[in-house]
Amino acid sequence: MPKVVMVLVDSLSEHQLQEALSHRSVPGLQFLSEHAQYRGLMSTVYPAMTATVDSSLLTGTYPDMHKIPGLVWYDSEQRRIINDLNGLACVAATGIVQSAIDNLHALNERHLSTDVETIYEALQAHAMTGASINALVHRGQARHLLRLPGWLRWLSGWRLAKTMEVSGPEQLVLGDLTNNRWCSELPDHLRRPWRAYGINDGYAVAAFTQMLRTVGQADFTMIYLPDNDHAMHRKNPAHMRDATLQLDRHICGLLDACGDWRQALEDSVWILLSDHGQVQVAKQAVGQIDLDAMLRPFRVLPLRERADERHEVAVANNERMAYLYPLKAGVQARLIEVLEREARFDVIAAKEGQWVTVVQGGSRRRLRFAKVQKSADESQQPVYADIYRQKWRLDGDESVLDLQIIGDELQYGDYPDALARLYGALYAHEGPVIAVNARPRYEIHCATYPRHKNGGAHGSLHRSESEVPLWVCGAEPHVAGATFSFPTRITDIKSLVLHIMCNGR
Ligand SMILES: [Zn+2]
Known part of the structure; x- marks a missing residue:
C-alpha cells in the first residue's frame, strides 16, 4: 500500500508552473513533472480563500456541508464576525485574542461541521496514520496541546492557559505552537515572530525532514506551503519568477528529506496542488x-x-x-x-x-x-x-x-x-x-x-483564480484503472486519496 504526501502550495497557478518548467530552472518541480501520472486542472470552491478551500479539500464537500464559508464570515449564532486571520490591522480591529481562538481552536473544534468527515478521520477507520504540517484545517481523532505565546496570554489578561487542546491526526505540526518533542530541535530562526512563528515553507520542510528521522512517515502527510501566497500578494502574479524559484528550493528539500528522489516516488504517491490562484489588482x-x-x-x-x-x-x-x-x-x-x-x-x-x-x-x-x-x-x-x-x-x-x-x-x-x-x-x-x-x-x-494595489488578490468566482493545478506523481499503478477518473474539482481530492490508500494495491 503506498503512502501519500500531499503538498498544498498556496496561490500556485498553472501559468506559474508552466512558466517555470519552460525555463528548466526548477529541478524539483521538473522531477515531479517528469514522473507525474497525471497533470490537470481542478476547480476550487467559493470563496477562493484558504480556510474554505482546505475544509473542502479535507472533507470532500462544498461549504454548505462543512460550514466554513470564508476566511472572514458572520456567525449568526454568536452574532459576530469570525476572522480566521486576514491581515494584521483587520485582526486587531476584530480582536487579536478572539481571532487567535477562532483560528487555532474554533475552526477545527466548533465551526467545521461534525456532519462531515476529514481525510484523517476516514483513515483512522482504516487503521492508517496521518500527519499535518502547518495546515489550517487538521481535525482528527488524536488530541494535541498547542503552546500559546506569552504575549497572546498577556493580551488575554492571562485568561488563556499556557496550552490549548486541539484535535488532529497522529502527528500535528503548527509552527512554533507545536508541542512535539521531535519539533523542539528545529532551527530557531525559522520560528521567529517575523517568520509567522514557523508557519512558513522552510519550517515545513525542516519539520517533514525531522519527522522522517524520528517518528517516521505517516501513511498520509499533508504539507502546507504558504510563502508563495505572500509573494503573490506583495508583488503580483506577473512577478512570480522569484517566488517559483523559492518554492522549488522547498520542493527539493521535501524530496531530499526522503534521501533519494526516485525512492521518494517509489515509496509514496506525491500529490502537488494549489488552493486557488491570484489576479493582479489594478494600480489605480x-x-x-x-x-x-x-x-x-x-x-x-x-x-x-x-x-x-x-x-x-x-x-x-x-x-x-x-x-x-x-x-x-x-x-x-x-x-x-x-x-x-x-x-x-x-x-x-x-x-x-x-x-x-x-x-x-x-x-x-x-x-x-x-x-x-x-x-x-x-x-x-x-x-x-x-x-x-x-x-x-x-x-x-x-x-x-x-x-x-x-x-x-x-x-x-x-x-x-x-x-x-x-x-x-x-x-x-x-x-x-x-x-x-x-x-x-x-x-x-x-x-x-x-x-493589494498593483499586487495580487483572490477570493472570486472567476476562473482566473478558480482553476488550480493538480499533479499526481509516482502513482502508477495505484491510481491507474478504468473505474477511476482523476479529480476535476477540489472536492474530489478526498476520494482520490482514499482510493490510492485503501484500494490502490
Ligand atoms: Zn492569500
Whole structure:
C-alpha cells in the first residue's frame, strides 16, 4: 500500500508552473513533472480563500456541508464576525485574542461541521496514520496541546492557559505552537515572530525532514506551503519568477528529506496542488471597490461588536468577494438595489427560498437557479445536468454566469462549477446573506482589511483564480484503472486519496 504526501502550495497557478518548467530552472518541480501520472486542472470552491478551500479539500464537500464559508464570515449564532486571520490591522480591529481562538481552536473544534468527515478521520477507520504540517484545517481523532505565546496570554489578561487542546491526526505540526518533542530541535530562526512563528515553507520542510528521522512517515502527510501566497500578494502574479524559484528550493528539500528522489516516488504517491490562484489588482484607485462608501446609508456592524437591534448589516470581506448579511427585515432588497448599480461587481447572489438569484452589476441582467434535490419538486422549469452530473433548474439570462446550454446539458465558461460553488457559499449560512463578486483587476475595500494595489488578490468566482493545478506523481499503478477518473474539482481530492490508500494495491 503506498503512502501519500500531499503538498498544498498556496496561490500556485498553472501559468506559474508552466512558466517555470519552460525555463528548466526548477529541478524539483521538473522531477515531479517528469514522473507525474497525471497533470490537470481542478476547480476550487467559493470563496477562493484558504480556510474554505482546505475544509473542502479535507472533507470532500462544498461549504454548505462543512460550514466554513470564508476566511472572514458572520456567525449568526454568536452574532459576530469570525476572522480566521486576514491581515494584521483587520485582526486587531476584530480582536487579536478572539481571532487567535477562532483560528487555532474554533475552526477545527466548533465551526467545521461534525456532519462531515476529514481525510484523517476516514483513515483512522482504516487503521492508517496521518500527519499535518502547518495546515489550517487538521481535525482528527488524536488530541494535541498547542503552546500559546506569552504575549497572546498577556493580551488575554492571562485568561488563556499556557496550552490549548486541539484535535488532529497522529502527528500535528503548527509552527512554533507545536508541542512535539521531535519539533523542539528545529532551527530557531525559522520560528521567529517575523517568520509567522514557523508557519512558513522552510519550517515545513525542516519539520517533514525531522519527522522522517524520528517518528517516521505517516501513511498520509499533508504539507502546507504558504510563502508563495505572500509573494503573490506583495508583488503580483506577473512577478512570480522569484517566488517559483523559492518554492522549488522547498520542493527539493521535501524530496531530499526522503534521501533519494526516485525512492521518494517509489515509496509514496506525491500529490502537488494549489488552493486557488491570484489576479493582479489594478494600480489605480479604481481597482478598489469602496464597499464602506457604498454602505454609508446603512448601520454596519463594527468588526469587534456583537450585532443588536442598532445594526442593519454585517460585512465579511474576503478580498475579491464579500458577504453582506442583512440583519433586519427589508434590508436585503435595499442592499441589492445599491449593489446592482456597481458595474465592477460581476455577480451579486442571494438566497430566495430554494432558489439563488444572481444579478450582474451595472447591466442588472438576472438569472435564478435551484438545485434539484432528490425529492420531486413541482417547478415547471426544465432540468439541466452539468459536467459534474449535478442537476439544476434555471430561469432567466444564463449569460450572467457565462453558462452554455446544449440540449439538456449545461457547460461553464468564465465561472467554473459556478452553480454548486455559489450554492455552497450561500447555503453555508443559516440566515439571509448576499455574496458580491469583483470582476478581474478589482478588489473589494473595507477599512482595516488588507489592500493589494498593483499586487495580487483572490477570493472570486472567476476562473482566473478558480482553476488550480493538480499533479499526481509516482502513482502508477495505484491510481491507474478504468473505474477511476482523476479529480476535476477540489472536492474530489478526498476520494482520490482514499482510493490510492485503501484500494490502490
Ligand atoms: Zn492569500
